[in-house]
Amino acid sequence: MSATPRLRAAAGAPAWAAHLEDYVVGVRWSPDGDLVATASVGGAVHLLSGAEGREIVPLPDHRGGALALSWSRGGEVLASGGQDGRVHTWDRTRRVSAAIPAGAGWVGDLAWSPAGPRLAVAVGREVAVVDHDRSPEGAVDRWPDQPSTVSSLVWSPDGRHVGAGHYGGVHWFEPGNPGVHKAFPWKGSVLRLAPAPNGKWLASGNQDHSVHLWRLWSGDQLEMAGYPAKVEHLTWHHGSRWLAVGNAEDVTVWDFSGKGPRGRKPRILSGVPAKVTAIGYQPGGDLLAAGCADGSLLLWTPSQARSPRSVLLAGGAVSALDWSPDGTRVLVGTATGTVAVMAV
């Protein structure tokens, strides 16, 4: 395991870079890889070509600030949300945008279903699902009065359930059922949810420096505590075997093969130069990308080596990251307003 890393520091010049006006809070490739959407803290939402970063069409701002972005599964619709309590949708084939008033409070997270044209929206303490085919203007299902502001929204991989993280655990909802389908109570503040692609596990990164895990079918719980800072960045390998967690000083990779990570030690990846601020596993591949507060973008193959196989420079503290759907390029956004695409 002592292979010397061959660092390609700054060797991989960005395929392209664009300079936006503000701290980038979110970047998302369209599912076909042709388009790139970005959201900025000042409220701007941009749509750029994936090949060269050219602006495609101006999209409306979110007054006060943009917070969330999500492409529908087939890439037909881009949705954004922000502090104005609105969801904006842009229909790619008809090239029209629409604004949906979502409710009182910030639209903190958005997630399109992996199974159909349904958009889950977290607005303040409410979760709503909009069926875009039936009712593009409003919610079909609403679950108001959650225990606290909803911090993170996810769909189960089969598209049947929506998970909402908040202070006090996770609520699992089923469209059509006005109650809570399943509650995963836990005394702590959930910041970010990540369901395993195989639907077996639900992971949460938490304010109290821990990662919590639920086995979805049984509700069994596991906790990985003792991280040096709050946990906001976690990602699953497409095969659901590995869960990577980026934190203040390192990246830990937990092994879920067999009976799972209970009693196992994580792999601790080396070479992390600064606080990890974004993380993502390669779609369909074994590469792990992590962006850091010092502007570096590291790539590992965690199943093979602890040291990074390459280090690229993003041009500013990395604030958001997304892999191209074909797994050949990484899109990064930075705190200084740069959006760049790097080939790996």
Next chain:
Amino acid sequence: MTIDLVTDHRIPVTVLTGFLGSGKTTLLNHILTEQHGQRIAVIENEFGEVGIDDALVVQAEEEIFEMNNGCICCTVRGDLIRILANLVRRRDRFDRVVIETTGLADPAPVAQTFFVDDDMRRELRLDAIVTLVDARHVLAHLDEVKPAGVENEAVEQVAFADRLVVNKIDLVGDEALAAVERRLRSINALAEIVRSQYARVDLDAILGVGAFDLDRVLDLDPQFLDSGEHLHDETVTSVGIDLPGEVEPRRLNDWLGRLLAEKGVDIFRMKGILAVTGQSERYIFQGVHMLFDGKAGRPWGDEARSNRLVFIGRNLDRGELESSFAACLAR
């Protein structure tokens, strides 16, 4: 000796507390009017009437999160973390943040947010907790008997304060005002009292205080009332200790550790300047509940070495605190 001029670039945060009717919104508008050269972000927990157009005002709904770290008093404000994390990312940075709490807010989670959350610590600096009281009504609020297990928020807001603004002094006579100030002192012997009418205070008295900055703890001068004023059945009080000599570091550590573990829930604020055996500099500390911060301060030089500590809290046993601390002195 070199003077360390490392500038703190973090954005200062002022927390404004006080009962409904004490004049918080008036004071807030006064700050915004007088500080018009500064960009100030205001976070409000109840609907106020901020009359200044260029201030950024964000409404927030109080969300108190207990931290899952085995410390029951370690609570933070989830709403503030969310809003402030977003604010500090903006290109148009703010010079100052003012958080106006509701009249019923517990100041502890607000204060602890700035020490417990990583992002808050890095980007923001809690400058001071400023509590407004209405000179005419404050004693009634402080004396209000609450059902068992319910806190008297007015008492807590006074106990947590770094600055106590006694407002509407024109509505009370000199004697009544003196009684109010004596009462405030008996709860909180550390806060500076500022008098005002129509919440018009000299802003230098409440902004740029640096109340949590250890470098600013130059001298502790607890303004104690040893004049038999403890006639009320007061559960929240200040206890000051002033002992010459030096403390033995291991005993001090044990004592502090035990004290915070056993009494941390009841200790709202504490500050101290200590002389530790073998250390040429003062040891300075401050704390909020179980959150503790300490470092070396100015050298003692030729000055007589001594120890001064102040605790503000609930059900503090002065005799027990004094004797257990005295046991830490080097013999």
